[in-house]
Amino acid sequence: MDEPVLLTGAGGRVGQAILRGIGDDYEWRLLDREPLPAAKVPAGVTDADRYVADITDERAVREAVADVGAVIHLAGDPRKTAPWDSVLRNNIDGAQVVMRAAAEAGVERFAFASSNHAVGGYETEERTPDLYREDDDYRLDGTELPRPGNLYGVSKAAGESLGRFYHDEYDMSVVCVRIGNLTKDHPPREYERGQAMWLSHRDCAHLFDRCLRADYGYEVVYGISDNDRRYYSIERAREALGYDPADNSADYTFEGEPKPDRDPDGRGEYAADPDVAADDAPAEPNFPADPDDA
Numbered sequence: 382m383d384e385p386v387l388l389t390g391a392g393g394r395v396g397q398a399i400l401r402g403i404g405d406d407y408e409w410r411l412l413d414r415e416p417l418p419a420a421k422v423p424a425g426v427t428d429a430d431r432y433v434a435d436i437t438d439e440r441a442v443r444e445a446v447a448d449v450g451a452v453i454h455l456a457g458d459p460r461k462t463a464p465w466d467s468v469l470r471n472n473i474d475g476a477q478v479v480m481r482a483a484a485e486a487g488v489e490r491f492a493f494a495s496s497n498h499a500v501g502g503y504e505t506e507e508r509t510p511d512l513y514r515e516d517d518d519y520r521l522d523g524t525e526l527p528r529p530g531n532l533y534g535v536s537k538a539a540g541e542s543l544g545r546f547y548h549d550e551y552d553m554s555v556v557c558v559r560i561g562n563l564t565k566d567h568p569p570r571e572y573e574r575g576q577a578m579w580l581s582h583r584d585c586a587h588l589f590d591r592c593l594r595a596d597y598g599y600e601v602v603y604g605i606s607d608n609d610r611r612y613y614s615i616e617r618a619r620e621a622l623g624y625d626p627a628d629n630s631a632d633y634t635f636e637g638e639p640k641p642d643r644d645p646d647g648r649g650e651y652a653a654d655p656d657v658a659a660d661d662a663p664a665e666p667n668f669p670a671d672p673d674d675a
């Protein structure tokens with residue numbers, strides 16, 4: 382792709398996983414409401430391509446999106462306990478502002494960070510915890526209706542609907558990635574659900590790379606690694622995007638240590654990020670910590 386790619390929420394966990402993986406492969410415009418320290422910015426991104434702005438600021442977003450070929454939209458409140466006023470502003474209104482600006486500017490591809498929580502309601506008492514185990518064959522594949530388990534999930538389902546609308550009205554290619562649980566270096570420790578929906582950093586970067594390169598219309602795909610434990614199918618991501626994940630939570634013990642008899646090949650290929658703790662996810666920089674994320 383010759384045109385720049387706008388990455389919103391560039392300073393966060395997902396944004397940094399993408400930039401560490403494919404930061405050298407594209408010309409970037411980075412937008413975040415927090416200024417990004419130099420360590421979070423790939424070499425070659427000039428000050429003019431760094432936007433400190435809120436995604437609900439229509440003027441700033443229009444400026445950032447001008448002449449870009451693609452958008453990866455991550456900015457928002459990622460907390461599953463986020464209150465309505467926050468998800469309404471940051472996730473729903475924010476997504477609408479970014480998508481409308483992109484569609485009106487003629488952006489070709491738009492990748493939206495949706496979430497497992499858009500379908501959390503399928504994890505019923507009858508299905509869990511078996512659902513999280515390797516021998517259970519229940520699968521969500523992206524064709525099912527959203528079934529959010531919280532208001533955060535409602536906001537992600539709304540974002541998916543906005544994507545459908547802007548695809549249908551403007552013919553912008555839109556892919557909604559229902560991201561599982563992104564952690565660095567190893568799957569979430571001692572957490573069956575998290576291990577079933579683990580997305581490693583390198584698979585995350587590869588998946589969004591495919592979102593920037595593949596040809597598609599409107600897609601809803603699951604963003605998880607090639608985990609033996611899983612209740613999300615990654616077939617659609619493979620077919621529509623050419624996603625070919627490298628990692629599998631089964632290569633690690635339940636406690637998150639690499640199994641000696643399995644080879645999670647290529648682990649550690651990214652240089653250590655001084656701003657991101659190696660162990661699990663850091664606390665969200667802009668919103669109070671989720672009380673469930675001990």
Ligand SMILES: NC(=O)C1=CN([C@@H]2O[C@H](COP(=O)(O)OP(=O)(O)OC[C@H]3O[C@@H](n4cnc5c(N)ncnc54)[C@H](O)[C@@H]3O)[C@@H](O)[C@H]2O)C=CC1
Pocket residue numbers: 389390391392393394395396412413414415434435436437454455456457458459460470471475494495496497559560561562563564665666667
């Ligand atoms: N980390 C994960 O495992 C998952 C993340 N997601 C989604 O991926 C996206 C990124 O998540 P994380 O990187 O984990 O979150 P994060 O909190 O680490 O990063 C979000 C970034 O967006 C920025 N931001 C937030 N609201 C903004 C606004 N109104 N205007 C401009 N910038 C704003 C923040 O400053 C921050 O740098 C979110 O939309 C989240 O819902 C979905 C599923 C799983």
Ligand SMILES: O=C1O[C@H](COP(=O)(O)O)[C@@H](O)[C@H](O)[C@H]1O
Pocket residue numbers: 458459460461496497498560561562563574575
């Ligand atoms: O959407 C998200 O999901 C992940 C995983 O959810 P959890 O319920 O297993 O914690 C979460 O870590 C992330 O913060 C959130 O944005």
